[in-house]
Amino acid sequence: MIDFTNVSFEGIAIHNVGNKVRDEGIKIANKDIFFEDDETTSYLLRYFLMPFNDNEVYNFCHPSDLSLNEIYTYAKRIFDTPQNLYNISIDIAKHLYEKSTHPKIDGGEFCICYFKDCVFNNETVDAIGLFKSEEKDDFLKFDGKKNNYTIKHENGINVNKLDKGCMIFNSSEDSGFQLCITGGNKSSDTQYWKNDFLNIKPASDNYHHTKDFLSVTREYLTKQLSEEFEVSKADKIDLLNRSVAYFKANEKFEKNDFENEVIQDKKMIKSFRTFNETYSAENDLEIADSFDISSQALKKQARIFKSVLKLDKNFHIYIHGDRELIEQGMDKDGRKFYKIYFKEES
Secondary structure: EEOOOEEEEEEEEEEEEEOOOOOOOOOEEEOOOOOOHHHHHHHHHHHHHHOOOOOOOOOOOOOHHHHHOOHHHHHHHHHHHHHHHHHHHHHHHHHHHOOOOOOOOOOEEEEEEEEEEEOOOOOEEEEEEEEOOOOOEEEEEEEEEEEEEEEEEEEEEEOOOOOEEEEEEEOOOHHOOEEEEOOOHHHHHHHHHHHHHEEEEEEEOOOHHHHHHHHHHHHHHHHHHHHHHOHHHHHHHHHHHHHHHHHHOOOHHHHHHHHHHHHOOOHHHHHHHHHHHHHHHHHHOOOOOEOOOOOOHHHHHHHHOOOOOOOOEEEEOOOOHHHHHHEEEEEEOOOOEEOOOOOOOO
16 A cells, blocks of 8 residues: 655754643754765655554544645645745644643653655655654663773653654645554554544545444444344354455455345344444444445454354353354253264364
8 A cells, every 4th residue: 555665854853842730841953954874865755654654534624614634734835846945844833732732641852754766556746744752661781892891871752652653645635644653552542643633534435434334243243232132142243253354355345135135034134224323423434335345444444343152151152154063052950061973173
């Protein structure tokens, strides 16, 4: 999806943005930035770009008018006039400061970069990078001269750990550009970086259609299904397995085919459709009835489709195949049991 093999680094502006609640302010740096050598530039590119590979794609959004989204507007101005990167970067830093109001947000270096020749969705485009470095690490440095060593420590940024990043690609401008984000795993980070500062929504693409439909399916089968129907845990797991199997076996998703092949029961299908509509509305999801299945989204979602049957604290049974090979029952003493049939033991 993303290829930075031939990318060129065209410009960078760096400012320090603090926490507004603590009144830490903004430190606006000079326009000129100096690199010690070419190797430093290579490490910087690695630090900025390495986290972006098969990330989810988002669009800028706004409830009333896209042009009122600040970062969308600033990005549009930079793409129109890249030579004004520094001046516009100051406005972006001020906007970030206004949104840095959570007490757990740390101040740090905020870099605004311009890149050329990025390959995104098989298209060569320019891109704008927004990167914030908050956490610093301590490093030990061993300097060996002849037979003597000097050991000292330095405090700096780990090039393998970008705190927060956003790559805005000059593609689909009318839809709010296409962008990818990384970092910000804490809830406070998500709120201020993703929602308040960037104000973005998932792109309406195959990745999100696949991801969202599997999420809806998992929620229905694990939570809602047993409230309306009498189903065993083994049957639930079988439905979860069949759901993932459908996506693995097909390149294109068709809602009616999925319902008839996986859920099968007409009453359950009706119940699933009602749940799907309610859940999608509550979570602001727009899932198409037909789409090409994304292998990246399937791989990530399949990990959380649990196929483990837990029996008291004694046994865990992993169910991956034919439900017909498992029988459930109760003996004359009232003890519940599962009977499992198999051909080979390994």
